[in-house]
Amino acid sequence: MAPILAIRDATLYYGSRRLWAQLNLTVEPGELVAVLGANGSGKTSLLRVILGQQRLTNGTVTIAGHSAHRGSKDIGYVPQQRRIDTLTPLRARDLVGLGLDGHRWGLPLPGGGRRRRVDAILGEVGASGFANRPVWLLSGGEQQRVRIAQALVSEPKLLLCDEPLLALDPHSQQATTALVDERRRAENTAVLFVTHEINPVLPYVDRVLYLAGGQFRIGSVAEVLNSETLSEMYQTPVDVIRTGERLLVAGVPGQSAVHHDDVASAS
Numbered sequence: 001m002a003p004i005l006a007i008r009d010a011t012l013y014y015g016s017r018r019l020w021a022q023l024n025l026t027v028e029p030g031e032l033v034a035v036l037g038a039n040g041s042g043k044t045s046l047l048r049v050i051l052g053q054q055r056l057t058n059g060t061v062t063i064a065g066h067s068a069h070r071g072s073k074d075i076g077y078v079p080q081q082r083r084i085d086t087l088t089p090l091r092a093r094d095l096v097g098l099g100l101d102g103h104r105w106g107l108p109l110p111g112g113g114r115r116r117r118v119d120a121i122l123g124e125v126g127a128s129g130f131a132n133r134p135v136w137l138l139s140g141g142e143q144q145r146v147r148i149a150q151a152l153v154s155e156p157k158l159l160l161c162d163e164p165l166l167a168l169d170p171h172s173q174q175a176t177t178a179l180v181d182e183r184r185r186a187e188n189t190a191v192l193f194v195t196h197e198i199n200p201v202l203p204y205v206d207r208v209l210y211l212a213g214g215q216f217r218i219g220s221v222a223e224v225l226n227s228e229t230l231s232e233m234y235q236t237p238v239d240v241i242r243t244g245e246r247l248l249v250a251g252v253p254g255q256s257a258v259h260h261d262d263v264a265s266a267s
């Protein structure tokens with residue numbers, strides 16, 4: 001099967017600062033890759049490169065065989081965002097409908113096609129019950145469902161999620177990750193999932209991309225999230241402790257003692 005995402009020899013510098021170099025990553029349909037790493041290690045920048053919003057210093061990125069470019073219809077994007085608190089008049093269904101507009105350049109779906117697509121995805125993410133409510137009135141978990149629906153309504157081949165678990169309680173974190181997992185299984189959607197909280201995604205992760213200190217590691221959870229690998233990347237002792245089904249990471253410079261989430265069970 002052809003990869004959905006192919007990153008070849010990718011290097012990104014901002015001025016003289018190297019975020020990562022010679023990064024090679026191919027992602028197959030239906031694969032879920034967790035993108036982890038310390039603040040400022042370049043996780044969002046990687047997503048911006050894939051979205052065609054940031055040029056690489058060196059290397060190439062192709063999505064479904066096409067060079068990365070803005071407005072790719074093959075990509076759905078859940079941007080890093082906190083609560084929608086402004087008094088926006090948009091209802092949940094309006095926000096989801098915007099996900100159909102970006103790629104269509106003014107060619108509306110015929111007849112009731114647009115409404116059917118929006119209703120169908122709202123149903124899939126469990127948001128039908130609040131489809132007509134203003135988004136600012138929704139809880140954090142409800143808003144996250146709507147954002148994911150917006151990213152999925154155009155039926156992308158690749159879903160990019162930038163910290164979708166931020167500020168969600170453990171139940172909503174579980175629900176959000178389960179939702180993304182269901183969709184990639186049903187539609188074979190490939191997923192890059194940027195998160196600081198590994199435990200809610202641990203049951204679903206195929207591979208991990210870890211960014212730190214201008215370096216990266218790619219592999220299974222066991223290959224990357226271990227004391228030896230992270231100590232080598234951070235050049236200081238880092239402990240990865242498995243307690244039951246959860247991973248605790250301690251000793252990452254600049255982070256609290258427990259780096260990854262310490263509340264949600266991965267079961």
Ligand SMILES: Nc1ncnc2c1ncn2[C@@H]1O[C@H](COP(=O)(O)OP(=O)(O)OP(=O)(O)O)[C@@H](O)[C@H]1O
Nearest residue numbers: 014015019037038039040041042043044045046080
């Ligand atoms: N366009 C830019 N020009 C220069 N520096 C930038 C630019 N965009 C981001 N940076 C810097 O590059 C570093 C990486 O930023 P990025 O947002 O990719 O990190 P991140 O891993 O997503 O961080 P976090 O976990 O805090 O969200 C940061 O120090 C940021 O300030």
